[in-house]
Amino acid sequence: MLEALPLVFVLIGLALYTVLGGADFGAGFWQLFAGRGRGAERVREEAHHSIGPVWEANHVWLIFVITVFWTAYPIAFGSIASTLAVPLFIAVIGIVFRGAAYALRAGAANVRESTRIDTIFALSSILTPFALGAAIGGIATDRVPVGNAAGDLWSSWLNPTSILIGVLAVATSAYLAAVYLAADAAREQDGELERDFRVRALGAGVVAGAIAFAGIFIVDADNHELFHSLLSGRALPAVIASALAGSATLALVYRRRYEPARYGAALAVAAIVAGWAAARWPTILPGLTVDQAAAGHDTLVAIVVAVLAGAAVVFPSLALLFGLVLRGRFGVTQPSTSVTQPREQGRPRVAPRLLVRAAVACLIAGFGLLTVAETSWAHAIGLACLFGFVVTAFCAIVFPAVGEETAQPL
Amino acid sequence: MLLASGSLAPVQQDYLLQARQMQAMSFAVHIPLVAFAISFPAMLLFVEWLALRTGDPLYLTLARRWSRVMVALFAVGVITGTVLSFEMGLLWPNFMGTFGSVFGLGFAIEGFSFFLEAIFIGIYVYGWGRLSPRTHLLSGIPIVITGFTGSLMVISVNAWMNHPGGFRLRGGAVVDVNPWKALLANSYLWHELIHMYIAGYIVSGFIVAGVYAFGRLRGRWGRYERTALAIPLTVAALAAPVQVLVGDWAAREVASTQPTKLAAFEGLYATTRGAPEHLLGWYTNDQVRYGIEIPHLLSFLSTHKWNATVEGLAAVPAAERPPVNVVRFAFQTMVGIGTLLALLGFVYVATWARRKRLPESTWFYRALVVAGPLSVVALIAGWTVTEVGRQPWVVYRVMPTAAAVTGADGIPVGYATLGASYLVVGIGLAWVLVRLARRPLDLPSEPSPALETL
Numbered sequence: 001m002l003e004a005l006p007l008v009f010v011l012i013g014l015a016l017y018t019v020l021g022g023a024d025f026g027a028g029f030w031q032l033f034a035g036r037g038r039g040a041e042r043v044r045e046e047a048h049h050s051i052g053p054v055w056e057a058n059h060v061w062l063i064f065v066i067t068v069f070w071t072a073y074p075i076a077f078g079s080i081a082s083t084l085a086v087p088l089f090i091a092v093i094g095i096v097f098r099g100a101a102y103a104l105r106a107g108a109a110n111v112r113e114s115t116r117i118d119t120i121f122a123l124s125s126i127l128t129p130f131a132l133g134a135a136i137g138g139i140a141t142d143r144v145p146v147g148n149a150a151g152d153l154w155s156s157w158l159n160p161t162s163i164l165i166g167v168l169a170v171a172t173s174a175y176l177a178a179v180y181l182a183a184d185a186a187r188e189q190d191g192e193l194e195r196d197f198r199v200r201a202l203g204a205g206v207v208a209g210a211i212a213f214a215g216i217f218i219v220d221a222d223n224h225e226l227f228h229s230l231l232s233g234r235a236l237p238a239v240i241a242s243a244l245a246g247s248a249t250l251a252l253v254y255r256r257r258y259e260p261a262r263y264g265a266a267l268a269v270a271a272i273v274a275g276w277a278a279a280r281w282p283t284i285l286p287g288l289t290v291d292q293a294a295a296g297h298d299t300l301v302a303i304v305v306a307v308l309a310g311a312a313v314v315f316p317s318l319a320l321l322f323g324l325v326l327r328g329r330f331g332v333t334q335p336s337t338s339v340t341q342p343r344e345q346g347r348p349r350v351a352p353r354l355l356v357r358a359a360v361a362c363l364i365a366g367f368g369l370l371t372v373a374e375t376s377w378a379h380a381i382g383l384a385c386l387f388g389f390v391v392t393a394f395c396a397i398v399f400p401a402v403g404e405e406t407a408q409p410l
Numbered sequence: 411m412l413l414a415s416g417s418l419a420p421v422q423q424d425y426l427l428q429a430r431q432m433q434a435m436s437f438a439v440h441i442p443l444v445a446f447a448i449s450f451p452a453m454l455l456f457v458e459w460l461a462l463r464t465g466d467p468l469y470l471t472l473a474r475r476w477s478r479v480m481v482a483l484f485a486v487g488v489i490t491g492t493v494l495s496f497e498m499g500l501l502w503p504n505f506m507g508t509f510g511s512v513f514g515l516g517f518a519i520e521g522f523s524f525f526l527e528a529i530f531i532g533i534y535v536y537g538w539g540r541l542s543p544r545t546h547l548l549s550g551i552p553i554v555i556t557g558f559t560g561s562l563m564v565i566s567v568n569a570w571m572n573h574p575g576g577f578r579l580r581g582g583a584v585v586d587v588n589p590w591k592a593l594l595a596n597s598y599l600w601h602e603l604i605h606m607y608i609a610g611y612i613v614s615g616f617i618v619a620g621v622y623a624f625g626r627l628r629g630r631w632g633r634y635e636r637t638a639l640a641i642p643l644t645v646a647a648l649a650a651p652v653q654v655l656v657g658d659w660a661a662r663e664v665a666s667t668q669p670t671k672l673a674a675f676e677g678l679y680a681t682t683r684g685a686p687e688h689l690l691g692w693y694t695n696d697q698v699r700y701g702i703e704i705p706h707l708l709s710f711l712s713t714h715k716w717n718a719t720v721e722g723l724a725a726v727p728a729a730e731r732p733p734v735n736v737v738r739f740a741f742q743t744m745v746g747i748g749t750l751l752a753l754l755g756f757v758y759v760a761t762w763a764r765r766k767r768l769p770e771s772t773w774f775y776r777a778l779v780v781a782g783p784l785s786v787v788a789l790i791a792g793w794t795v796t797e798v799g800r801q802p803w804v805v806y807r808v809m810p811t812a813a814a815v816t817g818a819d820g821i822p823v824g825y826a827t828l829g830a831s832y833l834v835v836g837i838g839l840a841w842v843l844v845r846l847a848r849r850p851l852d853l854p855s856e857p858s859p860a861l862e863t864l
Contacts, residue, residue: 062492066496074514081500089824092493295511296584307518318529324537389648401640402641
């Protein structure tokens with residue numbers, strides 16, 4: 001049980017990354033297929049702004065998945081990372097260009113520049129989910145054996161199932177993004193933009209559904225075992241749930257019920273991830289069960305404690321962020337409240353001479369305890385003194401400098 | 411048998427050196443961004459706090475402009491950090507496969523820290539003008555805290571690699587793992603952490619101050635520029651002398667835990683009583699040639715005793731010694747630059763103490779312009795000292811780097827691709843920072859909401 005718990009966390013993280021991070025990649029997809037003209041420009045702007053506050057936080061789900069996986073299942077991690085080095089490297093290069101393009105857009109001075117940057121953003125936004133999906137396909141079809149680069153560097157991810165999952169990842173991302181963006185546009189009461197994204201959502205949803213359906217036959221031809229395990233026994237309910245949720249979310253988008261459509265899409269993704277895990281259970285890689293792959297007892301306890309404690313802090317923070325975003329507090333059309341209202345008039349009151357004395361005292365004490373003394377506790381106190389020195393001396397210098405009444409202010 | 415041993419089998423890798431260089435390049439790109447991430451938000455919040463206290467729009471403008479810089483640097487830091495986490499597996503799968511259960515937890519906790527950082531950067535940057543001023547200021551505080559906790563956890567892993575503990579090896583397999591002990595009960599952690607944390611403030615302080623010093627040389631010297639220069643410069647000027655004391659402490663810690671690394675700082679071959687230190691010079695044939703000898707200095711640095719005995723490189727077999735000249739050169743670069751920066755800081759503080767104003771000499775501002783890039787060089791040199799000095803081990807005296815490397819082909823291709831990508835990203839980042847700096851100041855009126863989007 002303990003051996004499987006971190007894997008559950010990893011799969012939850014994977015589903016959340018697919019749903020949240022995937023939508024951010026999909027926003028890039030729509031920048032490439034925004035069409036032409038003024039409407040296209042608006043589509044690109046909306047796609048850019050919608051991910052602004054959240055893409056970094058959403059990206060961290062990937063880091064979460066990786067770090068929990070390598071802590072809890074180190075051998076499996078080493079085997080996967082070495083055999084699937086090529087798609088993972090492609091994915092990370094995509095992540096590099098996507099993040100960089102996002103940062104660069106702040107400097108764009110006109111539409112021509114921002115369009116160019118958006119194109120880089122879009123291409124890398126397609127590359128990354130494809131490569132990550134292809135890597136998943138390699139694991140799913142048992143093409144990653146245990147060992148240091150023991151599998152084939154190319155066929156492990158350039159195979160029918162990998163390509164299917166890669167393409168499906170891109171299509172799903174595009175679909176999710178279009179649903180979110182339509183919801184954003186609806187919230188901002190921008191009918192034209194909402195229509196644009198709704199059409200895109202329906203189109204992408206139908207395409208993703210068709211790929212998933214055709215995928216059944218591709219998987220059957222490529223790896224009958226995976227096909228069989230997905231469509232039998234414990235995995236089947238999850239696969240059916242995923243298909244139902246996927247169809248339902250399309251219907252919801254059609255009826256302009258975007259909010260439930262988001263959750264429906266999340267459910268469809270979570271169900272297929274769960275189905276995949278159920279189909280493989282208890283195998284993690286060929287010949288390696290979850291129990292065999294798991295780290296020792298103390299490490300597993302530590303990682304479970306860390307994840308639960310981390311979740312207790314991260315989820316309320318995420319709720320705060322998404323709450324602000326979804327309530328439209330971050331919408332670009334919101335009027336700006338004045339930030340220049342001072343809470344308290346006047347500059348900070350300080351006694352410079354006292355600060356200088358305190359700073360000198362801290363410095364002398366810090367030197368004595370860190371540099372002259374030899375025990376650890378003295379070093380710790382000495383460091384605290386040196387920290388005190390920096391803070392007090394900073395105040396002693398900066399407060400008079402930024403005050404307006406001093407003889408020679410800045 | 412693979413599973414029984416609990417680790418992956420070592421492989422022959424022709425491009426081990428390239429793998430190490432690729433990893434080093436990735437660190438060298440990421441670390442200056444980390445330096446900003448751990449220190450710049452604190453300076454930014456201080457300015458915003460001043461804005462709140464005084465109601466002076468100048469501080470508000472400064473804070474808003476700095477927050478755009480922070481967001482651009484953070485975005486690039488996110489991606490370069492992601493590259494590092496991927497490379498752990500892509501380049502060193504045996505290291506991860508064997509010891510992931512020992513140190514992986516550090517990165518998992520760092521992941522949560524990074525999570526909070528990303529969430530609150532989102533709230534902070536997009537909350538300008540949309541949250542109440544006080545809430546907005548408060549939303550920045552987690553960014554400062556997570557900057558510290560993130561570096562704490564990452565450095566706890568690095569400290570573990572340098573001074574491993576919290577596990578036992580039985581027949582090549584890792585047993586009796588205690589990850590908390592491995593990461594946090596490590597005497598080697600604290601000097602590395604403090605040294606890096608202070609370095610962060612020195613780097614971002616001197617770089618930001620250097621930007622405005624450059625502006626002063628070009629004739630831009632209003633109250634806005636003076637404020638924007640004084641705050642980061644004061645931080646860096648105070649941190650730089652403190653760093654000298656912390657560095658001295660770090661050297662003593664290295665001397666007691668990693669004597670071979672300390673011997674490589676100097677190129678000391680034989681174990682020596684009252685060991686000297688050579689400035690400059692070149693290590694060849696087991697001795698330092700062409701250097702300026704300072705008697706007893708290495709003994710003094712390692713224990714604060716003039717006649718202490720210092721263990722030489724000869725104490726370990728030749729195959730277990732780091733590349734001495736790289737470590738020596740990096741060490742002297744770090745110490746040399748660090749000393750110059752401390753002197754520059756001293757000049758600044760002394761001017762304040764005596765005249766209650768900023769220095770007026772043009773040379774001071776020229777020096778400041780150079781100090782920023784030099785501080786980055788010192789930062790990277792410092793990490794070179796600790797990481798190359800650890801070689802040939804990935805886990806000090808437990809696992810050789812050669813046993814950690816991947817068996818996959820194509821390391822040179824990956825190295826070249828990543829190098830080219832980083833070149834493009836670096837040029838792009840420079841472009842966007844220049845663009846941001848050149849935006850009109852819009853003082854003293856309130857910034858218009860139309861400008862705020864980033």
